[in-house]
Amino acid sequence: xxxxxxxxxxxxxxxxxxxxxxxxxxxxxxxxxxxxxxxxxxxxxxxxxxxxxxxxxxxxxxxxxxxxxxxxxxxxxxxxxxxxxxxxxxxxxxxxxxxxxxxxxxxxxxxxxxxxxxxxxxxxxxxxxxxxxxxxxxxxxxxxxxxxxxxxxxxxxxxxxxxxxxxxxxxxxxxxxxxxxxxxxxxxxxxxxxxxxxxxxxxxxxxxxxxxxxxxxxxxxxxxxxxxxxxxxxxxxxxxxxxxxxxxxxxxxxxxxxxxxxxxxxxxxxxxxxxxxxxxxxxxxxxxxxxxxxxxxx
Amino acid sequence: xxxxxxxxxxxxxxxxxxxxxxxxxxxxxxxxxxxxxxxxxxxxxxxxxxxxxxxxxxxxxxxxxxxxxxxxxxxxxxxxxxxxxxxxxxxxxxxxxxxxxxxxxxxxxxxxxxxxxxxxxxxxxxxxxxxxxxxxxxxxxxxxxxxxxxxxxxxxxxxxxxxxxxxxxxxxxxxxxxxxxxxxxxxxxxxxxxxxxxxxxxxxxxxxxxxxxxxxxxxxxxxxxxxxxxxxxxxxxxxxxxxxxxxxxxxxxxxxxxxxxxxxxxxxxxxxxxxxxxxxxxxxxxxxxxxxxxxxxx
Numbered sequence: 001x002x003x004x005x006x007x008x009x010x011x012x013x014x015x016x017x018x019x020x021x022x023x024x025x026x027x028x029x030x031x032x033x034x035x036x037x038x039x040x041x042x043x044x045x046x047x048x049x050x051x052x053x054x055x056x057x058x059x060x061x062x063x064x065x066x067x068x069x070x071x072x073x074x075x076x077x078x079x080x081x082x083x084x085x086x087x088x089x090x091x092x093x094x095x096x097x098x099x100x101x102x103x104x105x106x107x108x109x110x111x112x113x114x115x116x117x118x119x120x121x122x123x124x125x126x127x128x129x130x131x132x133x134x135x136x137x138x139x140x141x142x143x144x145x146x147x148x149x150x151x152x153x154x155x156x157x158x159x160x161x162x163x164x165x166x167x168x169x170x171x172x173x174x175x176x177x178x179x180x181x182x183x184x185x186x187x188x189x190x191x192x193x194x195x196x197x198x199x200x201x202x203x204x205x206x207x208x209x210x211x212x213x214x215x216x217x218x219x220x221x222x223x224x225x226x227x228x229x230x231x232x233x234x235x236x237x238x239x240x241x242x243x244x245x246x247x248x249x250x251x252x253x254x255x256x257x258x259x260x261x262x263x264x265x266x267x268x269x270x271x272x273x274x275x276x277x278x279x280x281x282x283x284x285x286x287x288x289x290x291x292x293x294x295x296x297x298x
Numbered sequence: 299x300x301x302x303x304x305x306x307x308x309x310x311x312x313x314x315x316x317x318x319x320x321x322x323x324x325x326x327x328x329x330x331x332x333x334x335x336x337x338x339x340x341x342x343x344x345x346x347x348x349x350x351x352x353x354x355x356x357x358x359x360x361x362x363x364x365x366x367x368x369x370x371x372x373x374x375x376x377x378x379x380x381x382x383x384x385x386x387x388x389x390x391x392x393x394x395x396x397x398x399x400x401x402x403x404x405x406x407x408x409x410x411x412x413x414x415x416x417x418x419x420x421x422x423x424x425x426x427x428x429x430x431x432x433x434x435x436x437x438x439x440x441x442x443x444x445x446x447x448x449x450x451x452x453x454x455x456x457x458x459x460x461x462x463x464x465x466x467x468x469x470x471x472x473x474x475x476x477x478x479x480x481x482x483x484x485x486x487x488x489x490x491x492x493x494x495x496x497x498x499x500x501x502x503x504x505x506x507x508x509x510x511x512x513x514x515x516x517x518x519x520x521x522x523x524x525x526x527x528x529x530x531x532x533x534x535x536x537x538x539x540x541x542x543x544x545x546x547x548x549x550x551x552x553x554x555x556x557x558x559x560x561x562x563x564x565x566x567x568x569x570x571x572x573x574x575x576x577x578x579x580x581x582x583x584x585x586x587x588x589x590x591x592x593x594x595x596x
Contacts, residue, residue, distance in 0.1 A: 064560065064561075064562070066562050073561065073562055074560070074561065120443065121442060121443040133528075137435055137436070137440060138435070138436065138438070138440065140436070142435060142436065143530070144419060144529055144530020144531065144563065145418065145419040145530050145531055145532040145563075145566065145567075146530060146562060146563060146566050147530070148530045148560070148562055148563045149527075149528065149529055149530030149563070150527075150528055150529070150530065151527040151528070151560055152527075152528060154524075154527040154558075154560055155453075155524040155527060155528055156455060156520040156521070156523060156524045156558055157454060157457050158456060158457050159455050159456050159473075159516075159517055159520045160516075160520075161457075166560055167557060168523065168557055168558040168559075168560075169520075169557065169558070170520070171558075175457075218457075218458075219457055222454040222457045222458075222467075222468070223454070225454060225466065226452075226453040226454045229447075229448075229449040229450075229452040229453060230431075230447065230448055230449070230450060230453055230528070231442055231447055231448070232441070232442020232443050232444060232445070232446045232447030232448065233442065233443055234443040259465060259466055259467065260452075260454055260466040260467070260469075261466075262362060262446070262449055262452055262464055262466075263362075263371065264362070264364050264371055264444060264446055265442065265443075265444060265446045265447070268443065268444050269443075
């Protein structure tokens with residue numbers, strides 16, 4: 001299978017085995033000038049790694065997806081909104097195509113080949129620019145009734161709280177994402193500061209930065225506590241660029257998890273870091289492309 | 299199958315068909331004086347409706363359950379905590395026994411025989427003394443990795459908010475349950491008021507009561523919005539005694555759902571009232587008892 005991670009700045013395409021091993025991969029910039037340029041770029045990325053053994057292609061895209069029609073909906077960063085991506089790429093490539101939300105793809109990758117190997121009930125939270133989520137429930141990926149799930153970044157954490165980019169209020173994404181941390185850093189340290197600066201200052205021991213990250217971590221703890229009470233999962237996997245803040249976030253998060261999560265699930269769940277890093281989206285997109293073939297063979 | 303709904307004041311036991319039809323049923327008071335008296339009462343309730351055709355018994359209990367050991371944990375209202383209920387009742391009755399959280403049981407009943415017939419992805423929210431939840435995902439009941447899921451009343455709705463009976467803060471149950479409405483009614487209308495009085499006054503047009511119920515409804519809307527974004531369900535079923543407040547709660551809830559829930563799932567989900575009323579727990583407990591037999595036969 002070929003997996004393609006469609007990012008806001010670059011496209012990562014690779015050939016991936018059923019076990020999630022990357023056979024070869026290639027990176028290219030994401031053409032953002034128009035929808036047509038992007039589709040050309042995606043086709044070229046696939047052709048750059050394609051050979052005769054490839055049976056299908058999976059695209060991981062930063063967008064909610066309506067799987068009923070294979071359309072990407074409401075993507076913040078790339079010109080894909082309303083494009084019938086599945087059908088268009090299928091016609092261009094002459095191969096079966098699957099499209100998948102990028103956070104779902106990362107969860108599938110971690111489940112098959114990363115931190116979640118061997119689990120049946122796993123929740124993955126990706127803390128990046130936004131907050132994405134992926135669920136493995138009962139030993140398979142869960143996507144909801146129209147394939148638009150699961151948007152764990154858009155769970156309400158503070159009723160009537162901060163405005164979210166989606167139009168909602170008080171969503172997890174408005175408090176524990178890289179974008180939220182950017183805004184918090186700017187407010188505390190001036191217009192040039194951002195999440196990276198906030199983490200750097202906290203690592204150097206700046207007490208304001210430590211406390212600001214701790215407060216983000218406490219909110220993350222509430223969000224994770226809710227996930228534990230909702231799913232009674234074996235495992236919660238934390239990934240994404242902002243998760244690199246590590247214990248500065250996770251130590252305060254654990255204190256709040258201990259308060260919010262119920263026994264006995266709070267004693268049985270494990271919370272771990274993602275293992276696959278930046279290749280998770282590509283690997284998961286390829287693994288998602290196996291699913292319809294497996295279903296057809298079954 | 300026999301289903302037994304173990305309530306805080308009464309036990310409802312009945313013989314239930316695979317389609318969820320109640321063949322016969324009997325009600326008895328719940329003995330709360332001791333664990334032994336309760337177990338005697340449960341056994342007597344089953345024997346009161348038992349005949350030779352009954353193959354198994356399901357108990358729906360107001361408690362989180364650790365299905366690994368068949369033990370009821372952390373029940374607020376009845377002396378069952380730590381009792382190995384499944385094994386004890388199995389030994390007493392000489393029949394296979396299943397134990398199930400009461401809100402999960404209600405969800406299974408609505409799915410098989412009530413408002414959720416024919417759905418694959420359904421969320422049920424029971425607004426009673428507390429708030430319970432049940433999930434049908436991918437065409438079967440979801441209970442989590444140790445069977446302690448799903449506690450939708452203990453999702454954080456307000457980070458660092460009101461204390462919850464479980465020790466957490468700002469949980470859904472602290473804002474939209476009958477108990478929460480009791481407290482709100484007392485604060486507004488004096489020590490003798492309760493949720494029933496609040497709903498009665500609102501029906502009569504008392505503006506304070508209408509606004510207080512509307513605020514509870516708006517918080518319910520945030521909670522439901524989160525469920526839509528998390529599960530992308532076909533259907534959300536609202537049941538429980540406090541749901542009898544009807545449009546006084548649901549009209550304001552719908553306004554907030556429209557703000558919090560994402561497209562396209564917000565356009566595809568339906569939100570409906572439960573159909574089975576007070577028999578849902580008993581019916582669902584019986585239906586849950588079919589599952590291990592079906593699994594063994596498959």
